[in-house]
Amino acid sequence: MNKKQRNSILQLVRLIVGFITLTILLLNRADIYYYILIFILPTISSIIMDQLLPVSIKKKKQKQPRKNQRIDKKAAHNRLRTDHEILKMGLDEMSWREVERLCFLYYKSKGYKPELTKQGADGGIDLIYYHPQDGKTAVQIKHYIRSQKEISVSLIRELDGSKRNYGCVFSEFITTSTFTNPASAQAPRGMNLRDIYWFNREVIPWMKKESAKRKLA
Numbered sequence: 001m002n003k004k005q006r007n008s009i010l011q012l013v014r015l016i017v018g019f020i021t022l023t024i025l026l027l028n029r030a031d032i033y034y035y036i037l038i039f040i041l042p043t044i045s046s047i048i049m050d051q052l053l054p055v056s057i058k059k060k061k062q063k064q065p066r067k068n069q070r071i072d073k074k075a076a077h078n079r080l081r082t083d084h085e086i087l088k089m090g091l092d093e094m095s096w097r098e099v100e101r102l103c104f105l106y107y108k109s110k111g112y113k114p115e116l117t118k119q120g121a122d123g124g125i126d127l128i129y130y131h132p133q134d135g136k137t138a139v140q141i142k143h144y145i146r147s148q149k150e151i152s153v154s155l156i157r158e159l160d161g162s163k164r165n166y167g168c169v170f171s172e173f174i175t176t177s178t179f180t181n182p183a184s185a186q187a188p189r190g191m192n193l194r195d196i197y198w199f200n201r202e203v204i205p206w207m208k209k210e211s212a213k214r215k216l217a
Helices: 003-028 032-052 069-078 083-088 096-109 153-166 181-186 196-216
Strands: 113-116 127-131 135-142 170-175 191-194
Touching: 069 096, 083 096, 083 196, 096 113, 096 127, 096 135, 096 196, 135 153, 153 170, 153 181, 153 191
Parallel strands: 135 170, 170 191
Antiparallel strands: 113 127, 127 135
16 A cells, blocks of 8 residues: 555545544534544544554665676777678777778788787787888877877877887878878878878778678678
8 A cells, every 4th residue: 555545545534533523413412522522533543544554665666787888888999890890880880909900901902911919019009011012011000080089290209119119111100080280291201191081092992892792702
């Protein structure tokens, strides 16, 4: 029994007791004690009923604990889906690992011998590729398509210094955003800069062809 139902019953009891008391009063033309009774009896009855009738307390629905959004976000940020899935995705759907994998697949299809570096120990280098004519090239990849953060001069200098750790003469900076004007101007000789326009012009058309080719295979 909920609180609303209980209050309705108590109100009904008061009315019945009051009606009975009033009837007795009129029939017997009672003295002052009956006048006192007409006010006291409903109150006493109400108190008794209040103690006897149970009150059911509605239990609040416990909210289901939400998933740790920070963990989910981190998992999405670091995920790596299959090559087939990556080739069918948009750049804005990819994690940084998937963009690195995409570049690996792209250079491999162009006849280069790419190799992804180990995570956490790359020194700013994400990919190394080798070509008989061009030699070894150190590649740094930044996936900034969502934030549209531009690549600064400091990152260009970092890549130029890190390439020597891998014995590379050439270097390449790839980003899904763009470069600042000073970064473009100060890029050293032997360093190629690839931005979102390069992806749109070269990589995305290749993705469509490669996806269709694998589907037919």
